[in-house]
Amino acid sequence: MIPALTLAAALLLTPVTAPAAPALTWHDCATPDTAKRLQCAELPVPGARLRLTRLPALDPAQRIGSLLVNPGGPGGSGADVVGYGGLGLATPEFAQLNQRFDIVGFDPRGVGGSSPAIECGPMHDPAVSRFPADDAGYERLVAHNREVGLTCSGPRNPDTGTVAEDVERIRLALGEERISWLGVSYGTEIGALYAARHPEHVRAMVLDGAVDHGLPMRRAILDEAAATEHGLLRFAQWCAGPGVCGDDLLARYDDLMAHGAPSRQLGRRATPEELAAGVYAHLYFPQLWPRLAEAVRAAPEDASALTAAMPFTSPEYPAYRSVGCQDFPAPFTGPADLRRLADRVRxxxxxxxRYSEFWDFATGCLGWPVPAENPPHPEPVRGAPPILVVGGEHDPATPLTWAHSLSTRIHGSVLLTHDEDGHTGVYNSACVRRHEAAYLISGTPGTTPQTRSLPCQKG
Structure with missing residues (x-):
């Protein structure tokens, strides 16, 4: 663990180019709760040790190679996803992936079971608003974020640029000439950056729920805020359908935002910003919408179901914030500038x-004591095989416009779109999973050079 007072200096160190990675030593690590054939390993990288898990191909004679997966975040554990059958790995559409690939998950540096872990002191103060109304509130936000950042400890260089180089170290340790990749949400940023820097070592790559790191922060903030609004309106429209909720959930939501609500889970009254974050977490998966409707109806008496879902106190949030501030720094020049952009968000x-993820990054990284190592910038991908970029028309977290713009930066890519609700196709669309599985197995996206887009529609 790096002492807190030296974290800023340590994070500014230039990443060390590692020699050829050692071969991985796998051992059985299955438990009653995980996949029976689960294997585990650790890989030393400069400044950290990465935790990996693997499900060996069920049909070794037809094995294609290693498929690396990342579930997003920042802060998501790829090792756990593989161990517990997440990321659609247990669905019928992905059955052939389990047959043909060694499926490999890893915890990026600072995340999950990798060591040292990113750890911070208390990160959330309900008295500090992410929408400060005046200069004094702005200064409170800056001071709070700086104090939080100075409590953090963890590995050197947790930014995505360094993580992409760790992926190359994993490839070498696996002994693969080329790897296949399935990344969702933030995992698309890791994958795209790896492909930009190591295109010759990509066999096939799915980028689902695309994040375009080439977009300026102000553009990304407004794009995502609009997508979150659209997702909330889609939920309200669903709820207003015959025989569903039977009342106006949007009006109930607006009333909560105006007044806040008590939360037994917090032991105090929840702020509107906390409630909005809890609602947002449910928009990811339409399967949770019935539960969200019940939570909104119950919130005036007890908003615990909403506050339990807000990210600010989750175990992953220190890594989310620490990595996020390396990749998505605050764009504000001062309090007046923040208020102007806040007005645009409204x-x-x-x-x-009151809540969207890029606003959380921007305001949460304001005053962060460590300069961003990997701020937004375009890194075009050339020389890789055709890469499949996936975006959803109703995604509340990663707007379809991001998939379009990322696809234009990846030479020869194919764009797959879907019209399901929720975040990413892999979690919400059987059609998308079928396309992704077929592409990952064949290595070809099923289009001609003249047709660089594919649709997935309901039914």
Whole structure:
């Protein structure tokens, strides 16, 4: 663990180019709760040790190679996803992936079971608003974020650029000439950066729920705020359907945002910003919408179901914030500038403006004591095989426009779109999973050079 007072200096060190990675030593690590054939390993990288898990191909004679997966975040554990059958790995559409690939998950540096872990002191103060109304509130936010950042300890260079180089170290340790990749949400950023820097070592790559790191922060903030608003309106529209909720959930939501609500889970009254974050977490998966409707109805008496879902106190949040501030720094030049952009956010998201992830990054990284190592910038991908970029028309977290713009930066890529609700196709669309599995197995996206897009539609 790096002492807190030296974290800033340590993070500014230039990443060390590692020699050829040692071969991995796998051992059985299955438990009653995990896949029976689960194997585990650790890989030393400069400044950290990475935790990996693997499900060996069920049909060794037809094995294609290693498929690396990342579930997003920042802060998501790829090792756990593989161990517990997440990321659609247990669905019928992905059955052939289990047959043909060694499926490999890893915890990026600072995340999950990798060591040292990113650890911080208390990160959330309900008295500090992410929408400060005046200069004094702005200064409180800056001071709070700086104090939080100075409590953090962890590995050197947790930024995505360094993580992409760790992926190359994993490839070498696996002994693979080329790897296949399935990344969702933030995992698309890791994958795209790896492909930009090591295109010759990509066999096939799915980037689902695309994040375009080439977009300026201000553009990304407004794009995502509008997408979150759209997701909330889609939920409200669903709820208003015959025989579903039977009342106006959007009006109930607006009333919560105006007044806040008590939460037994917190032991105090929840702020509107906390409630909005809890609602947002449910928009990812339409399967959770019935539960969200019940939570919104119950919130005036007890909002525990909403506050339990907000990210600010989750175990992954220190890594989410620490990595996020390396990749998505605050763009504000001062309090007046923040208020101007906040007004724009309110315009594009008149109901849901109190929480979206890129606003959380921007305001949470304001005053962060460590300069960003990997701020937004374009890194075009050339020389890789055709890469499949996936975006959803109703994704509340990664707007379809990001999939379009990322696809234009990846030479020869194919864009797959879907019209399901929720975040990413892999979690919400059987059609998308079928396309992704077929592509990963064949290595070809099923289009001609003249047709660089594919649709997935309901039914």
């Amino acid at each position: 315009q594009v998201a008149p109901h849901s403006w």
